[in-house]
Amino acid sequence: MAGHRALDFDADELASAIEEFTRNNIRLPARDKYSFTTLSVLHTLTRKGPMRLTALTATEQITQPAVTQLVTRLEGEGLVERHPAPEDRRAVLVRVTDAGARIINGRRQERVRRFTELADQLTPEERHSIAAALPALTRMAALMDGQV
């Protein structure tokens, strides 16, 4: 039943905290010239390796023609490359270039810097509690991926 759950876990508060992180995190893209979608695509390609346009359409929240056009733009900026798919001559494999990977890497470092800065403002106990929850949070985030 829901009762015992509520005792040790306040989903509302977690959702609110995550929402707050999201709202603040989302402002980061706005600074550099790259949109959220652009960064998300580069991020996905960096994590998962070369992908077809169709596969990207499934992971990003945009239509397939939008992916085609986005990839065309990114290709023009030298951030991704189109390669023929060996097993299907209709298909295209999109791969991040080194320049594209550098952008994602730079952003990751920026995030780490910001989080470190925040962590410095917490008490040691708070830091420990977050550190202890980190594996669970990471697993939860991964579970969320599959959550339709």
Place this chain on the structure above:
Amino acid sequence: MAGHRALDFDADELASAIEEFTRNNIRLPARDKYSFTTLSVLHTLTRKGPMRLTALTATEQITQPAVTQLVTRLEGEGLVERHPAPEDRRAVLVRVTDAGARIINGRRQERVRRFTELADQLTPEERHSIAAALPALTRMAALMDGQV
């Protein structure tokens, strides 16, 4: 020095987990017909009460004319109202309507539902660790607000 920090706190992993949450959370707006900016404005107004356009411009990551136009759209949909500011006849106070508040509320419930569902897939130990870290996470999220 940074050394002792790294021992009890992996900012990189936290940043990655939060990034995952963000990437998945951001897909929620895409389902309903409201954009991220729209929802962010409604959210802010719900939390902070009636605000001036200028104040909204500061919190959201868009220009002042964009806020004017957004508010005009939202007013047309009955989600916010414009009211004269008593102390300055140039200014406008934007307030969410009940309909606007319902949208934010519905989304919060949806988030809670999703997080509860995820929490159910964790072990009791994992849930406890997150629950224990929740106050620290909430404070961290709040600190992030001020982090320029």
Place this chain on the structure above:
DNA sequence: CGGACTTATTTAAACTGCTTATGCAATTCC
């Protein structure tokens, strides 16, 4: 094998929502 259907991508046209530039009215500052 060959035609019908499906799948992967592109192209084209239209629309949404942002930006910059500008205007105008109310307020503030000597």
Place this chain on the structure above:
DNA sequence: GGAATTGCATAAGCAGTTTAAATAAGTCCG
């Protein structure tokens, strides 16, 4: 009381979507 400032609106333009339709390769039978 005029000059500068502030708060918002309007206008024009552009970026990045969307839907609709085209092309080309692969699949599936009969």
